[in-house]
Amino acid sequence: xxxxxxxxxxxxxxxxEPTRDxxxxxxxxxxxxxxHLTQAIGAQNQPLIKVGDRVLKGQxxxxxQACPAAAIHASIxxxxxxxxxxxxxxxxxxxxxxxxxxxxxxTAYMLPLDAFVCSREEAIKRVRDAGVVGMxxxxxxxxxxxxxxxxxxxxIIIANGAECEPYLTIDYRTMMESPADIVEGLAIxxxxxxxxxxxxxxxxxxxxxxxxIEEQFAGHSHGILMxxxxxxxKYPEGGEKMLIKAATGREVPSHGLPADIGVIxxxxxxxxxxxxxxxxxxxxxxxxxxxxxxxxxxxxNLYAPIGTVLADLVPDVIQISDDVRxxxxxxxxxxxxxxxxxxxxxxxTSGILFxxxxxxxxxxxxxxxxxxxxxxxxxxxxxxxxxxxxxxSDDLNRADAIGLVDCFECGACSYVCPARIxxxxxxxxxxxxxxxxxxxxxxxxx
Amino acid sequence: MENxxxxxxxxxxxxxxxxxxxxxxxxxxxxxxxxxxxxxxYFFGPRxxxxxxxxxxxxxxxxxxxxxxxxxxxxxxxxxxxxTGMLLALILPVSAPLWMAAVGSAFxxxxxxxxxxxxxxxxxxxxxxxxxxxxxxxxAFMTRWSPSLHAAAVDATTTATPLGILKLGGTLADVxxxxxxxxxxxLYLQMFLGNRAGSIGxxxxxxxxxxxxxxxxxxxIDLRTPVAMxxxxxxxxxxxxxDPVFSVLAGGILLGAFFMATDYVTTPVTPIGKWxxxxxxxxxxxxxxxxxxxxxxxxxxxxxMNVVVPYLDKIIPRxxxxxxxxxxxx
Numbered sequence: 001x002x003x004x005x006x007x008x009x010x011x012x013x014x015x016x017e018p019t020r021d022x023x024x025x026x027x028x029x030x031x032x033x034x035x036h037l038t039q040a041i042g043a044q045n046q047p048l049i050k051v052g053d054r055v056l057k058g059q060x061x062x063x064x065q066a067c068p069a070a071a072i073h074a075s076i077x078x079x080x081x082x083x084x085x086x087x088x089x090x091x092x093x094x095x096x097x098x099x100x101x102x103x104x105x106x107t108a109y110m111l112p113l114d115a116f117v118c119s120r121e122e123a124i125k126r127v128r129d130a131g132v133v134g135m136x137x138x139x140x141x142x143x144x145x146x147x148x149x150x151x152x153x154x155x156i157i158i159a160n161g162a163e164c165e166p167y168l169t170i171d172y173r174t175m176m177e178s179p180a181d182i183v184e185g186l187a188i189x190x191x192x193x194x195x196x197x198x199x200x201x202x203x204x205x206x207x208x209x210x211x212x213i214e215e216q217f218a219g220h221s222h223g224i225l226m227x228x229x230x231x232x233x234k235y236p237e238g239g240e241k242m243l244i245k246a247a248t249g250r251e252v253p254s255h256g257l258p259a260d261i262g263v264i265x266x267x268x269x270x271x272x273x274x275x276x277x278x279x280x281x282x283x284x285x286x287x288x289x290x291x292x293x294x295x296x297x298x299x300x301n302l303y304a305p306i307g308t309v310l311a312d313l314v315p316d317v318i319q320i321s322d323d324v325r326x327x328x329x330x331x332x333x334x335x336x337x338x339x340x341x342x343x344x345x346x347x348x349t350s351g352i353l354f355x356x357x358x359x360x361x362x363x364x365x366x367x368x369x370x371x372x373x374x375x376x377x378x379x380x381x382x383x384x385x386x387x388x389x390x391x392x393s394d395d396l397n398r399a400d401a402i403g404l405v406d407c408f409e410c411g412a413c414s415y416v417c418p419a420r421i422x423x424x425x426x427x428x429x430x431x432x433x434x435x436x437x438x439x440x441x442x443x444x445x446x
Numbered sequence: 447m448e449n450x451x452x453x454x455x456x457x458x459x460x461x462x463x464x465x466x467x468x469x470x471x472x473x474x475x476x477x478x479x480x481x482x483x484x485x486x487x488y489f490f491g492p493r494x495x496x497x498x499x500x501x502x503x504x505x506x507x508x509x510x511x512x513x514x515x516x517x518x519x520x521x522x523x524x525x526x527x528x529x530t531g532m533l534l535a536l537i538l539p540v541s542a543p544l545w546m547a548a549v550g551s552a553f554x555x556x557x558x559x560x561x562x563x564x565x566x567x568x569x570x571x572x573x574x575x576x577x578x579x580x581x582x583x584x585x586a587f588m589t590r591w592s593p594s595l596h597a598a599a600v601d602a603t604t605t606a607t608p609l610g611i612l613k614l615g616g617t618l619a620d621v622x623x624x625x626x627x628x629x630x631x632x633l634y635l636q637m638f639l640g641n642r643a644g645s646i647g648x649x650x651x652x653x654x655x656x657x658x659x660x661x662x663x664x665x666x667i668d669l670r671t672p673v674a675m676x677x678x679x680x681x682x683x684x685x686x687x688x689d690p691v692f693s694v695l696a697g698g699i700l701l702g703a704f705f706m707a708t709d710y711v712t713t714p715v716t717p718i719g720k721w722x723x724x725x726x727x728x729x730x731x732x733x734x735x736x737x738x739x740x741x742x743x744x745x746x747x748x749x750x751m752n753v754v755v756p757y758l759d760k761i762i763p764r765x766x767x768x769x770x771x772x773x774x775x776x
Contacts, residue, residue, distance in 0.1 A: 007766075012462050166462065241767065254767040326455045332462040339454055353461075360455045366521070367566030369468060371710040372668065380766040385715055386759060403765045411460030418467045419566070425458035 003204055004246040005232035008379040010412045012166050012235055012333070014205060015292070018299035019169045024177060024288050026303045027317050029101060033076050033307030034344040035061065036088050036096045040133040041140050042068035047097060053080045056108035057305075058283050060129070061097055070141040070347075071131040075285040075305035078102040089329035089336055089343050096344070099307070110281035115188040116222060123192050123278075130277035131284045131347070136160060136171075136238065136267035137330055139348035142274065145266070146192045148259035157195040158247055159186045161202040161209065161268045162231060162238030165331025167292045168351040171268050173301045174288060175202070175209040178272055183213060183220040185271030188278055190224045193264055200268070201229040201247050203237050235333060236410040240265045242379050254406050269350075284347055293353035295324035304345055310352060311341035318352075326355035333411040363420035374413035374423060380406045384413040384423045391430045396437055404430050468565070472525035474666045478657035479532050479705065485653040486646035489594040490540035494646045498535035501547040505531030505572075508552035512560045526565045530554055533573035533705060536647025537698060537745070538580070541590050541604075550576035570752040571712045574745050581745070591643040597636075598626025607643045608696045613741035618689060630689075637695040648698040658704035671713060672703035674724025675731075682732035699731065702744035712752045719758030727751045 037045040043066035049055055055074040062072035078101040086096040110130070115123050128143035148154055159182060163171040175182060182200070190198040198221075200213050210228045217226045231237050231246040241252045243265060250261045258264055266274075269288065276282040285306055292299040297319040304313070310327075314320060328335040329349055345352075374384035382403040390399035404427060413423040486494035509527040513520045531551050538547055554576030559568040581588045593605040606614065608621045618633070625642045627633040636642060640650025647654075661667040676694055683693035694700070707713060707727050714723050727747045734743025 010464075012464075245766075251767045253769050254765055256767065324452065324454070326457075326461065327452075328461060330459075333460040335459055335461065337454070337456045337458075337461065339456055340452070355461065360457075360461070362455070362457065363463065363467075366468060366524070367564065369471075369566045369710045370713075370715050371471065372715045375715060381763065382765055383715060383762055386762065402762055403768075406765050406767070409459070411462075414460050415462055416464050416466070418464075418471050420463065420467065422458055424460060428458070 003230055003232035005234055005237065006242040006245040006379055008377055008381060008412070009234040009236065009242070010377050010415050011233075012415060014233070015166045016169050016172075016205070019167075019290050019292050019301055020172065022169075022173070022300050024170070024173050024301040024303050027308065027313060029076055029105070030305065030308045030312050032078075032081070032098065032100045032309075032312070033305055034086050034096045034098055034309055035072060035075060035307035036086070036094045036344065036346060037062040037072055038094060039072060039139060039306075039347045040068070040070035041138070042066065042070065045069065045072055047083055047095075049080050049097070051080050051082055054078070054102070055080060055099060056106050058110075058285055059108040060131075060283070068141040068144040070133045070143075071129060071283070073131055073283040073285050074099055075307050076101045077104050077106050087338075087340070087343055089338060089346055089349060091336060091338065109283070110277075112281050113278050115278045116191055120192060123188075126277055127192075127274060129283070130273070132270060132273045132277055133284070133347050134267055135269035135273065135287060135347065135350065137334065137348050137350050139346070142266065142270055145264055146189060148193065148257075148264070152259045153262060154193045154195050154259055154264050155197060155262045156248060156264075157186065157190045157193060157198045158229075158243060158263065158265045159198070159200040159268050159271055160238055160240070160243055160265050161200055161206065162243055163206070164203060164233075164235045164238040165333055165335075165351070166235075167353055168290045168331050170288045170290045170301055170350055172206050172209060174269055174272060175206070176212055179209075179213045180216045180220055181272040181275045182268050183216040183226070184279070185273070185275035186226070186266070187220060187222040187224050188274055189264070189266055189271060191222065195264065196225060198224050198226045199229050199247055200226070201231055201243055203233040204230050205233040235412065236379055239379060239408065239410055241408070254403075287345070287347065287349065289345065289349050290351040291318050291353075292351065293328070294356040294359045295321045295354035297321055306345055306347055308345045309341075310343050310345070314341060320354045321356070323356045324354045325357045325360040328353040328355065333415070334409065365421055366419040368419055368421060371418060373416040373418065377412040377416045379410060379412060380408060382406060384427070387430070388421060388423055388426055391426055396430065396434050399430055400434055404434060407431070468524045468526070471666060472529050474661060474664055475529050475705070476525065476532060478660045478666075479529075479536065479647065481653035481656045482536060482647035482650065482701065483532070485640050485650040486536065486540070489596060489640055489649060490592055490646060491595055494535075494540050497538060497540060497542055497544065497547050497646060498532060500544045501535035501538070501551045502528055502531030504548035504551040505534070505555050508555040509560060512556050513564070518564075521565065524565065527555055530559070530572045530576075534576045536701060537573065537577050537645045539588065539590055540592050540646050542580075542587055546580055546584060546587055550580040553579050566711055568711055569755065570749055571706055571709050574706060574749050577745050578749060593624075593643050594641045594649070596641050597624075605643045607741065608637070608692070609735065609741040613735075618692065621692075634691055634695065637692070645698060645701075648701045651695050651700050654700045654704060658700075661704070661708075667704065667708040668720060670717060670720040671707045671724040674721045675699070675703040675707050675728040678725045678728025679732055682729055686732065686736050688732075688736070693732070693735075697735070697742040698744040702727070702731075702748055706744075706748050707751075712755065714755050714758040716759055716761050717763050718761040719755070722758050722761075723751050723755070726754070
């Protein structure tokens, strides 16, 4: 059987064995949490509480009247100790609410809501009030995705269980342990956007999750036509555009959105959060993530309140070896290396990896030899070596013409480069420079 | 653990990298050239090995000394100079004076490669530049061909290559006589095996294809350029009334197509550019053979195409999700 896939991509070592078969463990409620007020792409939230207030788990503590934005909630019950900037996993200090637990577990959840009875507006408002964002790592507000413009009807919704990042197994475990929640969430999301078909897409290395999920179709599909798709195990199969191409053959237009071609993709963890927001009235205050890497002595899948500071999990929950040289939030391909353990778990944290010195090896960069491997690997079918050459000669317009903006920073080009050129980093920088230049041009009325 | 300060590395994503680097890539090319080199030793004797050794040592030392003199980091461990030295030797006659091999190699490395910034900066293939310079400076040495030691009719210490025979007004029948073949298919067979006069590594199609297959299977080279070049040579030769099969097997077409026209640095990266490069190099080669003073044109054919690579690289392929902007009617 030839598996569905996209053109390009790479096959890095999967390294999923250490945690693949480990059930998700709930960590003991931490004594304190640091919850960043803004954890989604979009507008900055304002605090709704003051220092000294008692807040309940599930209580909204930050929001803003803007779109896109996602509300933020207390993840433990306790007292607000301070509201001040704190380091976060994107390496920027953001305004954060410090809450100290008072030992009770009172909650302030919303009332359950039946997504299939309430109006579409009510349903979208519920997703927004629950602060649900894309949990695959992008942290885009889910309610915005579920409300595409009226002239862009969506007929297909895809649950993304591809989890193509090496090491990470949290989506796989969620599928194995909460298949009913995912199918229920998928049905709700399909109902909200009016999609007639819903698919769960996974990579072939997780094929054993499919029967587990299919078993739930009968009880939880709410009459929506559901199916499963096995895509090739290849990075970045779980990239939104790649998965849509593999599953439907449709291509998201350059500079466009999936809704432009009638498709919406939601991570399986996000779907579970949607289900909980309706069935339990529970906002997104906790999430699962994988802990792994060569310097991690206790690889596992954990479930912790948002805002749990990594340092508080060491060494009771996570033990790391002395030769740790790199700590990553996210996977090895797109994750961020952080400078310390004083970083809280965020809504977008899908994994935390600890790398040894050997795994953190830095390579000497050489001149491009134009071997073309980056172009073969690029899932966006760009010419990274030519974009790099254009950027090196400060020709932003040329880089733009070749497709700089179409780069979604998956890291495949850097991975294959025999000259060890940090291409992905170059393009991130180039995109920033281009944005600045365009803004400058706009100011000068060009 | 908790209070001990950690020394953590910060770096941009991705935090994973393939084990394949420049050194390994060049190493594969060297392995792929070994059959052709072995063929050179078999057909022309152990001196082939000596010429190759001198050429490699000269290339590597030239790169090392030049970069040292300019106080730059030396990169000889990337093996690219070894490839250049090896390639140059394979396109020299076995009788080439050793000093000449050394000069050609050093010239290619210093002038064609290092003066342009080293590996990745050069626009022309260093080995071909080296050969072109030798051909212009010492044409007599460069056209003194030894017959294959295993040819049926060895009665001279020097001879002409099959293409040389044609250029001097000879016919295919004369070529058959020179390799001791009794008919056309016997001629093709002898040429396929490499049992003919020519440069050290160019004669055996069999051994070159063996090496090329290795590079294709290991995905070091892309087949587009060599296929385009061979097809172009075949078609253009046939149009000129030359025997197309003979034309592809003769001279340095296969060595050039699989090992020079696939040189990463000096050939296009775009798919259409690769096709165009191959076709152009093939056409130029045949035009030189047919109309020029030289019997063979692979060196200049490829070098000429090296020059237009920046233009060929402007033909970028379709991007994912790219929709042609609709023309607005005025």
